Amino acid sequence: MDPSKKRHYRQQRVALTEDLRRRFASSVFSQPAPAVAKRFGLPYLLAYNIINGRVSSITERHYRLLFGEAPPEAQILRVTxxxxxxxxxxxxxxxxxxxxxxxxxxxxxxxxxxxxxxxxxxxxxxxxxxxxxxxxxxxxxxxxxxxxxxxxxxxxxxQIPKRERVPYRRIRPHLLFLQEQIGIHPSAILHQQFNRYESGRLKSVPRHVFQRVEAMRRAAEKALNSGREIKIQRLRERVYGPKAGYTLYAEVAEELHFLKSVAGKGPKRYLGRTAAPYEQGKVKRIAGWRAATIQRECRRFLDLNPGVPLQILPRRLRQHQLAGLFKLLIERAADILSRPDGVVVEQQILTPSHRKTEYEKEVYGFTLFEKAPKTLGMRKKAFDLMVARNCDIFRQVGRYTRRWYLSDLYLKELTAKRGFNLISAKYELLAVQMKQGVSIGRCVN
Incomplete structure (x- = not known):
């Protein structure tokens, strides 16, 4: 479509302000409706409603007919x-x-x-x-x-043919699976009464509903295979929503068992009752403040007993401990890569595998420079630092057409290269540590 025809593509509605009524009081608004309709070529009913103040806005075309001028942008209320x-x-x-x-x-x-x-x-x-x-x-x-x-x-x-709806019989097995295995009622997913489909009154569902249910079926199978109750409960909350002020019991079940078996503290002191109703699935949630207390007690116990083996820690606390260890390893790797020998290794990893002409081919596609960090799984500041330190390399795979783009072929190669994750970690660390105003070695050639 020619952009010059866009105005016909999006008709505007213009506000009939008091100022406008005063300006044209004698020439338009003081005349009887039949005269206005005949003089300006408007439908009689529209002219009647305008004269009698029954409408607060009119289309741009009718505005031009009535007042002989283009409407000011400030008065445009709606567009089609x-x-x-x-x-x-x-x-x-x-x-x-x-x-x-x-x-x-x-x-x-x-x-x-x-x-x-x-x-x-x-x-x-x-x-x-x-x-x-x-x-x-x-x-x-x-x-x-x-x-x-x-x-x-x-x-x-x-011009692309679209199938907007999918027969209900194709979605039914997924709905029954989710109901039987996860406890999600079909009505909550369909936003319709389930029996309307079962009785045959409704025979199809929108395609986006079908696709969402398929995705939920895959997520449900993954959650069941993991054997973790928390994943199943979170899937239910995606449909039914969370309850304000409450936390899923499954979120703190491991911590509660840890306090009981290792710290010797019974569940009743934290739950206000025995854990049986929760373990049997009769009660799904606990008050948010109780969950916070359980987590706080676990951290306090670990602070007082730092020698507790990692393998017996609850998953959340174990991940927290491992994160600290990984952070030290990454800092060490980043320090090594910052040395002269490490810089050489970095450049070897970042160096393109093909000639510049190969990366310029349209068949591979291009990614906007600002979108490249997401593709590489990096934060923007870390990506900018990496490009600034290796600008000659990135020029070989970049293309400028009013904005900078990077070859998708290069980005795909980079994510698959062994060692790139360490380079990414190095610049993520530098981005965190860099203070405001400190030079980053920006390429200005």
Missing amino acids: SDYFRDMVELWLYLNDDTTKLDLYRDLFAGRDVERPDYRVFTGYIKTVPPEVEHRMEQKFLDNGIDRKTMLHWIETFK
Whole structure:
């Protein structure tokens, strides 16, 4: 679609302010409705509602007909949602890890995100505020996709045949599995009464519901295979939501057993009752302050008894202890890599495996420079430090077309290279330790 035709693609609604009514009081608002309708070519009912103050806004086209001028931006209240919805559908197609709830939180900041109004995405609501449309448009611009390219992609995307709904019989086995194995009732997932599908009154589900249930089935199988109750309970909370002020008993069960078997402290002093109802699954949660007390007592016991073997510690405390050990090892590795011999090893790992012409081929694709840290699993500051110290290497695999891009082929090679995780850890550590104003060896050639 030609961007010059965009104005017809997104009709605007303009506010009829008191100032506007005063300016055109004699020429428009003082005339009878039939005269206004005939003179300006408006439907009679619309003219009647405008004259009698029954509408607070009109379309941009009707504004031009009535007042003979373009509406000021400040008075634009709403725009038709067609363009907005097309952008949303394209964005969700290109970013399959993003949900409509994620978009709603980004676009409608300040609204109740616990009860999002999805009608704005379905077209039931015909208009949206212009600032919401702008935010959606800005998402593409931030990713290096200009308006003309985006409009072309929208038109291409519309040509792709879509199956919007999936037969219920395909989702039924997954729903029954989740109900029997995890205890999640199908109605909570379908947002409809289960018997409406079972009786045949409803015969299909939206594709996104089918995909979500498939993903939940995979997550449920993984949780069951792990044998950890906490993973199963967390999966349930994804559907039913947490309870304010309470913590899942499974979150602290290991710590409670540790206090009982090693520290000799019974569960009743922390739970206010025996642990039997919790162990049998009759009670799922405990008060948040009780959970905090249990965790605090575990840490206090370890501080007083540092010689407790790692293998008998609860998983959470064991991971905490190991994290400290790993941190020391990473600091040692980073120190070695910062020495002259280590710098040579670093450059050998970062050096591209192919010629520059190979990385310039479109077939491999390119990633926006700002998005590369996420691909490599690094924080932005650490990535910037690495590039600054090795700018000549990154120039060989970069491309500049109004913005800097890195070859996807190189990024894929880098993540697979042995030793890159140590280099990444080195710059993550440097990023944490670096103080404000300290030189980072930025390349300025």
